Amino acid sequence: MTQLEQMRSALSRAGLGGAWISEPAHIRLLSGFTSGADAKLLLTPGGVTLYTDARYEVQAQEETRVPTFIARPPETLEHAAAQVAGLRIGFEAEHLTVAALDELREYWPGAALEPLGPVLRELRMVKTAVEIEAIRDAQTLADQVFAEVRPLIRAGVRELDIAIEIETRLRRAGATVAFDVIVASGPRGAMPHGVASARVIEDGELVTVDMGARLRGYHSDMTRTVAVGEPGEELRRVYRAVLEAEEAAVAAVRPGVRAADLDKLARDLLTGHGLGEAFAHSLGHGIGLNVHEGPGLRKVSEDVLQAGMVITIEPGAYLPGVGGVRIEDLVLVTDDGHEVLSHSEKERL
Numbered sequence: 388m389t390q391l392e393q394m395r396s397a398l399s400r401a402g403l404g405g406a407w408i409s410e411p412a413h414i415r416l417l418s419g420f421t422s423g424a425d426a427k428l429l430l431t432p433g434g435v436t437l438y439t440d441a442r443y444e445v446q447a448q449e450e451t452r453v454p455t456f457i458a459r460p461p462e463t464l465e466h467a468a469a470q471v472a473g474l475r476i477g478f479e480a481e482h483l484t485v486a487a488l489d490e491l492r493e494y495w496p497g498a499a500l501e502p503l504g505p506v507l508r509e510l511r512m513v514k515t516a517v518e519i520e521a522i523r524d525a526q527t528l529a530d531q532v533f534a535e536v537r538p539l540i541r542a543g544v545r546e547l548d549i550a551i552e553i554e555t556r557l558r559r560a561g562a563t564v565a566f567d568v569i570v571a572s573g574p575r576g577a578m579p580h581g582v583a584s585a586r587v588i589e590d591g592e593l594v595t596v597d598m599g600a601r602l603r604g605y606h607s608d609m610t611r612t613v614a615v616g617e618p619g620e621e622l623r624r625v626y627r628a629v630l631e632a633e634e635a636a637v638a639a640v641r642p643g644v645r646a647a648d649l650d651k652l653a654r655d656l657l658t659g660h661g662l663g664e665a666f667a668h669s670l671g672h673g674i675g676l677n678v679h680e681g682p683g684l685r686k687v688s689e690d691v692l693q694a695g696m697v698i699t700i701e702p703g704a705y706l707p708g709v710g711g712v713r714i715e716d717l718v719l720v721t722d723d724g725h726e727v728l729s730h731s732e733k734e735r736l
């Protein structure tokens with residue numbers, strides 16, 4: 388079943404007549420059209436229509452087989468009004484603005500508008516073979532680039548220069564960065580989202596590099612913490628604790644495992660090393676058309692792992708004024724366990 392067919396079944400199970408899709412990632416998922424920020428997708432029992440404007444006419448012809456209506460709002464909304472009359476139409480409450488919803492109500496007095504609920508989140512969580520291939524290729528590229536850039540991570544180099552090298556090499560290879568490259572050295576390592584700054588790396592520091600590639604619309608995500616020179620015993624101890632938690636959580640990945648239990652496994656190990664408070668975020672997340680998507684690997688998650696999910700496992704420990712460590716792998720849940728998609732070498736400190 389294609390994702391569009393799966394979506395249709397999900398809509399009928401939810402008792403909805405159709406859906407108005409505005410989130411770019413979902414437009415891409417269901418139609419193949421890659422400029423979803425300037426498009427909408429309407430699903431009704433009568434068919435599917437992609438709405439976009441004249442700037443994308445040729446691109447839409449190339450990218451999608453979905454019938455396309457070229458116009459701008461309000462003409463698009465007037466055209467859709469005839470198709471949605473008398474139907475319950477789902478919308479993405481997490482994406483559609485209040486103003487856009489008011490506009491739909493104004494133009495579609497004959498339709499009942501309702502939040503779609505978790506339909507698309509669930510559909511996205513389990514990847515198709517084509518999606519897995521794109522994520523795998525993105526990670527292969529990220530591994531290659533990390534290996535090329537790894538020798539640059541040394542005393543006297545600015546964090547920014549490492550990030551620029553990573554970005555340039557990904558772009559040359561036909562990808563883009565999945566997110567602003569994180570290069571957090573020394574005390575900046577205490578910032579989980581410490582994007583590269585002008586700080587110059589010093590001898591004896593740990594440097595956290597968190598990077599991803601975006602290829603064919605899909606993302607990869609991996610973190611390595613690298614030692615420059617000989618970091619002190621406290622930093623080494625923290626590194627070893629994070630590595631132990633990371634490897635234990637990865638080893639436990641298989642279908643049927645509760646995401647919350649995986650988070651607990653890593654958290655308990657770090658707590659045993661006195662680093663529970665220092666692990667300031669969740670264990671990981673699903674990844675695909677967005678860097679962060681379901682399943683959520685956190686304390687309160689109700690998600691259960693299924694074969695075909697692609698997730699990150701990324702425990703960390705952050706010590707303000709001292710530094711930090713994060714180690715992250717990209718992991719595919721398989722029928723009988725898991726496959727680690729990220730292959731960059733890890734420090735053994």
Ligand SMILES: CSCC[C@H](N)C(=O)N1CCC[C@H]1C(=O)O
Pocket residue numbers: 566567579580597608609610668669672678701715
């Ligand atoms: C801004 S994208 C960050 C990518 C990173 N690998 C990541 O997902 N995280 C780093 C800290 C925890 C986790 C997060 O929840 O953002």
